[in-house]
Amino acid sequence: MDRTAQQQPPTAQHDPPESDTSASxxxxxxxxxxxxxxxxxxxxxxxxGVDDLFGVQGGAIMPVYDAxxxxxxxxxxxxxxxxxxxxxxxxxxxxxxxxxxxxxTSGPGATNLVTGLADASxxxxxxxxxxxxxxxxxxxxxxxxxxxTTGVTQPITKHNSFAQDPDTVGDAVGTAWALANDGRQxxxxxxxxxxxxxxxxxxxxxxxxxxxTYSPPTEADEVVVRAATEALxxxxxxxxxxxxxxxxxxxxxxxxxxxxxxEIPVVTTMPGLGSFPEDDPLSMGMAGMHGTGYANLALxxxxxxxxxxxxFDDRLTGGVETFAPEAEVxxxxxxxxxMSKNIFADYPLVGDARRVLDQLDDAIATGPDLTEWHETxxxxxxxxxxxxxMPDSDPLKPEYVVETADAVTPEETIVTTGVGQHQMWAxxxxxxxxxxxxxxxxxxxxxxxxxxxxxxxxxxxxETEVVCFEGDGSLLMTIQSLxxxxxxxxxxxxxxxxxxxxxxxxxxxxxxxxxxxMASEYGxxxxxxxxxxxxxxRGFRIDEAEDVEATLTAAHEYDGPAVVxxxxxxxxxxxxxxxxxxxxxxxxxxxxxxxxxx
Amino acid sequence: MSRGELPGAPPEKRRTPDGERTDQGxxxxxxxxxxxxPRRAVLSALVKHEPGVLAEVSGLFSRRQYNIESLTVGETxxxxxARMTIVVxxxxxxxxxxxxxxxxxxxxxSVRELEEAVQRELVIVKVDGDSPDQVNAITEMYDGQxxxxxxxSITVEITGDEQRIDAAIDAYRQFGxxxxxxxxxAALARGExxxxxxxxxxxxxxxxxxxxxxxxxD
Ligand SMILES: Cc1ncc(C[n+]2csc(CCOP(=O)(O)OP(=O)(O)O)c2C)c(N)n1
Numbered sequence: 001m002d003r004t005a006q007q008q009p010p011t012a013q014h015d016p017p018e019s020d021t022s023a024s025x026x027x028x029x030x031x032x033x034x035x036x037x038x039x040x041x042x043x044x045x046x047x048x049g050v051d052d053l054f055g056v057q058g059g060a061i062m063p064v065y066d067a068x069x070x071x072x073x074x075x076x077x078x079x080x081x082x083x084x085x086x087x088x089x090x091x092x093x094x095x096x097x098x099x100x101x102x103x104x105t106s107g108p109g110a111t112n113l114v115t116g117l118a119d120a121s122x123x124x125x126x127x128x129x130x131x132x133x134x135x136x137x138x139x140x141x142x143x144x145x146x147x148x149t150t151g152v153t154q155p156i157t158k159h160n161s162f163a164q165d166p167d168t169v170g171d172a173v174g175t176a177w178a179l180a181n182d183g184r185q186x187x188x189x190x191x192x193x194x195x196x197x198x199x200x201x202x203x204x205x206x207x208x209x210x211x212x213t214y215s216p217p218t219e220a221d222e223v224v225v226r227a228a229t230e231a232l233x234x235x236x237x238x239x240x241x242x243x244x245x246x247x248x249x250x251x252x253x254x255x256x257x258x259x260x261x262x263e264i265p266v267v268t269t270m271p272g273l274g275s276f277p278e279d280d281p282l283s284m285g286m287a288g289m290h291g292t293g294y295a296n297l298a299l300x301x302x303x304x305x306x307x308x309x310x311x312f313d314d315r316l317t318g319g320v321e322t323f324a325p326e327a328e329v330x331x332x333x334x335x336x337x338x339m340s341k342n343i344f345a346d347y348p349l350v351g352d353a354r355r356v357l358d359q360l361d362d363a364i365a366t367g368p369d370l371t372e373w374h375e376t377x378x379x380x381x382x383x384x385x386x387x388x389x390m391p392d393s394d395p396l397k398p399e400y401v402v403e404t405a406d407a408v409t410p411e412e413t414i415v416t417t418g419v420g421q422h423q424m425w426a427x428x429x430x431x432x433x434x435x436x437x438x439x440x441x442x443x444x445x446x447x448x449x450x451x452x453x454x455x456x457x458x459x460x461x462x463e464t465e466v467v468c469f470e471g472d473g474s475l476l477m478t479i480q481s482l483x484x485x486x487x488x489x490x491x492x493x494x495x496x497x498x499x500x501x502x503x504x505x506x507x508x509x510x511x512x513x514x515x516x517x518m519a520s521e522y523g524x525x526x527x528x529x530x531x532x533x534x535x536x537x538r539g540f541r542i543d544e545a546e547d548v549e550a551t552l553t554a555a556h557e558y559d560g561p562a563v564v565x566x567x568x569x570x571x572x573x574x575x576x577x578x579x580x581x582x583x584x585x586x587x588x589x590x591x592x593x594x595x596x597x598x
Numbered sequence: 599m600s601r602g603e604l605p606g607a608p609p610e611k612r613r614t615p616d617g618e619r620t621d622q623g624x625x626x627x628x629x630x631x632x633x634x635x636p637r638r639a640v641l642s643a644l645v646k647h648e649p650g651v652l653a654e655v656s657g658l659f660s661r662r663q664y665n666i667e668s669l670t671v672g673e674t675x676x677x678x679x680a681r682m683t684i685v686v687x688x689x690x691x692x693x694x695x696x697x698x699x700x701x702x703x704x705x706x707x708s709v710r711e712l713e714e715a716v717q718r719e720l721v722i723v724k725v726d727g728d729s730p731d732q733v734n735a736i737t738e739m740y741d742g743q744x745x746x747x748x749x750x751s752i753t754v755e756i757t758g759d760e761q762r763i764d765a766a767i768d769a770y771r772q773f774g775x776x777x778x779x780x781x782x783x784a785a786l787a788r789g790e791x792x793x794x795x796x797x798x799x800x801x802x803x804x805x806x807x808x809x810x811x812x813x814x815x816d
Contacts, residue, residue: 154654155661159704162649179704213646213707213796337698340691 034204037163038067038197040170041130041190042074044205048177050101051075052092052459054085056112058105059145060132063197065103077459077488079452080480082109086116087449087478088456090125090187091416091439095460097250099126099180099188106132107145110191111152115446118156120187122443123271124248126180127187129153130173135195136164149191158186163196170205178208183216184335185248216334220349220356228306228330228347229363235304235328237373238264241287244271244442245309245333247435249353252276255308258357262367265377267295269310270427271442277433284377285386288316290424293384293576293587298377299324300585306360308332309353312342313443314581322583332356384576384589386428395569396545398422398497401552402429405467405495408553413465414439414457418450418474420504422497424574426469448477451494455481458490465556466492472525473502479531485561486536493555494563496528499570507573511594532563542566634689638667640712640785641697644794646705647673647680654703655682664688664696668719668782679707679796683717683785708794710787717785721763724753726774733773740766751776 034040041064045053052075057065068074079085082104089100104113110131120127134143150160159179163169169192176188232238246255252275259266259282266276267287276283287295299305305327310316317323323343330347331339339348349356388399402425406413415430416439417423423440432438439457441449454468475496485492499506505520529539538558542551542565555562576587579597588594645651652671659666667685674681686696693711701709725733727750737744742756756766760783767778787793 150650151653154650155657211704214704335702337695337702339698341695 034202035200037166037169037199037201038063040201040203040205041173041192042067042071044170044173045074045101047174047205048208052077053101053103054079054088054456055103056082056085056109058109058132060106060134060194061103063194064130064192077484080483082112083115084452084478084481086113087452089127090116090120091453091456092460093126094439095414095436095457099128099177100456101128103130106134107147110147110149114152117153117187119441119444119446121156124185126185128177128180129187129189131189131191133191133193136193153189157189160189162191163193166196166199166201167203169196170203174205174208175211178210182210217350218352218355220351220359224347224349225359225363228349229360231328232304233364233366233368235368237302238304239298239302240264240266241305241307241310242266242272242275243269243308243310246272246275246353249309251353251357252435254354254357258361263370265298267298269316273427273438274432274435278431279433286427289578290574290576292386294380296578296584296587297380302327304328306330311338317343318578318584319581396567398425398568398572399429400545401495401497401548401566402426404548405552406430408549409465409467409556412437413467414461416440416450416453416457416468418470419445419447420471420474420502421507421574422469422471447474451475451478452481454492455485455490458492468492468494470494470496471503472496472498472500482535482537489560491559492561496565498525498565498567500525501570528563528565537561537563540564636687636689638685638687639693640715640717640783641684642710642712642785642794643682643684643700643706644708644796645680645682647678648705651705658699662699664692670782670784683783685783707796710794712785712787714788715785716788717759717783718757719760719763719783720755720757720781721778722753722755723767723770723778724751724776725770726776727751729773736769
């Protein structure tokens with residue numbers, strides 16, 4: 001197969017733009033200095049230390065792309081769809097900890113970003129989106145490819161702005177980058193009218209800075225810290241709930257040493273996977289709707305809950321009345337609005353996770369004696385282990401595929417996923433030990449996230465293995481991104497847990513809709529291995545358990561994008577499961593128990 | 599899936615999340631944890647005077663389903679800033695959330711709940727012009743002004759608090775109200791106490807601050 005990795009610089013667009021309504025076309029600049037608004041945008045990205053961009057060209061954003069022409073040091077990855085650009089930037093943000101940048105043109109380009117921005121917003125992932133806009137004079141006239149992008153994206157961005165002035169457009173981009181990065185991270189957007197990008201300016205942007213009026217909290221109130229530690233010292237059944245904010249706040253090491261010093265069991269949320277090593281004896285795994293039985297029992301029975309960097313999402317808490325009913329809750333978060341939003345915080349500790357954990361540590365005189373609690377937790381781990389039918393069973397079990405993929409890849413391998421059953425199996429049956437190795441769509445639950453996210457993750461960490469678990473339905477939503485992985489020769493392994501159905505929906509229909517499988521069984525899906533080959537990637541197929549290890553090894557060793565179409569048991573469901581709004585202590589381990597819970 | 603034998607104090611002996619706590623986390627005897635009775639709160643927000651801010655704030659209220667009674671916005675002495683006065687009717691936990699969600703928006707510089715406020719609303723009423731003397735008498739009684747008078751209609755202006763305006767409208771009803779428009783509240787903190795100010799941006803109010811404000815008016 002001829003699939004050479006051609007790292008071509010972005011070529012100039014010679015076709016006429018779809019709508020050239022701009023008054024003047026600036027001469028392409030040869031020099032490094034800022035001559036146009038678009039140059040200022042690029043200079044702002046450079047000042048922010050941006051290395052990689054993900055985007056799709058188009059009329060209104062062309063001046064910005066043209067300015068990029070002279071900047072080989074900025075690596076632009078041409079995506080196949082703007083949704084993929086946003087997801088790739090999102091994953092890039094998760095892996096590097098700094099904003100991933102995506103670009104799109106006005107109108108459909110911008111609206112295609114919307115799902116990705118909403119996703120980043122729900123998960124507080126740092127993303128900077130730059131969108132082209134019709135020239136200022138045409139704004140409001142329903143011009144060709146005009147969409148009110150700032151209006152549409154306002155509720156799903158941390159902040160957005162409409163650039164009006166070429167002299168300040170660079171700073172607007174810098175500010176947006178800084179806002180995406182600082183405090184509680186999130187997506188930001190700058191809408192760039194074409195005339196502003198083309199207009200002359202020599203105004204060099206400053207290094208990125210948040211506005212003076214933006215000051216995220218750092219330290220928690222000392223009085224609350226003391227009250228919380230007094231309560232903690234007196235507890236007998238404490239649990240730490242580590243959320244995604246632990247990772248975003250670079251507080252994993254701090255949390256680990258804190259938990260180990262006081263020997264407090266640690267439960268993670270789904271975005272918190274990797275914040276605490278799952279092979280540590282104190283780890284109780286992930287909690288929530290499809291969390292481990294022992295994690296959920298620990299939450300349900302604890303008398304003190306230290307939640308760090310979590311927003312107590314409903315998929316985690318189940319019904320709020322039955323969530324940690326006996327616990328006093330100490331809540332550490334950088335966003336004051338998370339305090340008592342979903343779960344009442346007895347001890348609101350607003351501040352930077354790492355700093356607040358320091359404060360707590362300093363204030364604790366003696367930790368509680370938890371010998372009995374550890375025994376109870378251990379008993380739960382032994383009573384409710386994660387189990388599935390033996391790997392040699394026919395048909396193939398998805399859990400076994402995930403476990404084997406974990407076994408044949410290095411420790412620090414990054415996992416990305418789509419949304420559905422496969423995502424839950426990837427949570428439960430892969431052992432996460434390091435932060436920023438779990439990249440998924442949590443709050444929005446966006447099918448199709450996995451493949452573009454794998455692209456973003458690989459660009460962010462070219463030396464690290466990237467494995468993407470996808471469902472057949474979810475992968476079909478963004479499969480066009482495979483062309484990007486091939487063009488960029490990205491060494492990623494996509495494992496399709498193929499049940500020829502949108503399995504998670506089928507599972508809910510089995511559980512809650514009397515098995516009426518409306519619009520959930522495909523009956524026919526493409527041959528993903530041959531489809532992969534058509535794209536220029538390597539395709540593999542697995543039907544038997546005995547082939548799993550060898551095939552996954554071959555796919556992982558293949559130097560380039562590989563797609564493994566693993567045909568799994570179409571009947572397999574995800575357990576444990578707490579029904580929506582249920583009591584975390586009452587989880588089902590199989591279909592019959594789920595019926596019993598209804 | 600029973601919980602089995604658990605170590606520690608029996609449930610009734612444990613400290614539970616029920617019950618009010620001070621911002622220091624100390625339980626306050628005899629107070630319910632959250633009062634869900636809606637109450638009226640007058641919020642003042644100092645915001646950047648830039649395009650899209652009004653949409654951003656009003657969008658926040660609708661998408662989080664907060665019940666907004668009135669929202670007014672206008673310039674301040676500083677050209678770059680505008681002040682919004684927002685009256686909401688919500689439960690206490692929701693009012694806490696409103697304040698924090700507002701403060702979180704980037705163009706919002708500072709948010710305050712005005713417990714002691716001087717607040718005024720303006721109404722313009724157009725009534726039938728058949729009994730000009732009686733209309734004038736009512737207008738004088740409410741310290742109002744006649745803005746326009748013709749043979750068929752009279753237009754008057756009244757300012758005051760909500761009750762006063764309600765009462766005035768009631769009084770005009772007898773003449774036949776053709777149409778009216780109310781502005782919603784504009785408010786400033788009473789006395790020395792500052793309204794939302796630039797000098798103390800509460801982009802990130804600590805929980806303690808937010809709580810003290812609400813506890814104070816219960
Ligand atoms: C964009 C989008 N549309 C619809 C859904 C609803 N949904 C959640 S899971 C799921 C099924 C996913 O099926 P598949 O990708 O095949 O994964 P499986 O559950 O079979 O592993 C659907 C349709 C969603 N989460 N996202």
